[in-house]
Amino acid sequence: METIGVTAVLGIIVSIVCIGVSWYALQVFRFDLFVKKADSGQAKLLQIILSIFIGYGVARFFIDYLGWSLLLRNFF
Template sequence: MGLGSTGLINIFLSLIFISISWWAIQCFRLDLFVKDYKSAQVKALQILLSIALGHGVARFFMDYLGWSMMLKQLFMS
């Protein structure tokens, strides 16, 4: 797999998992923990949390994909 296609897959996975994280964070009742739930600061916090969580999950899948690609080296002489 070339560097270009690997980069494209990494970008795609990151965007997908950030979107899924944003969707999942919407079910949390943040109004219990913040003063003004409708403020821009809370939305910024939600965005930053979804980026951090989505990036972590995407990084796991990217690492897993890389490791599974390395497994074929076990069977090559």
């Protein structure tokens, strides 16, 4: 039961870190080329949604990779 809690906390931390990193990376992206008003609230909301989407995907990759690598010890 303790392992499930540790896994949950690790998943939350990895997800938040990856979302933060994707937010930081999207700061250099030029949204003004794709949206009418780059300084509007809607453009910021789009940036937040994109950072969550990208960050969650990256976090999911790392969490899955960790899970798969831990399962490898059962192979040998």
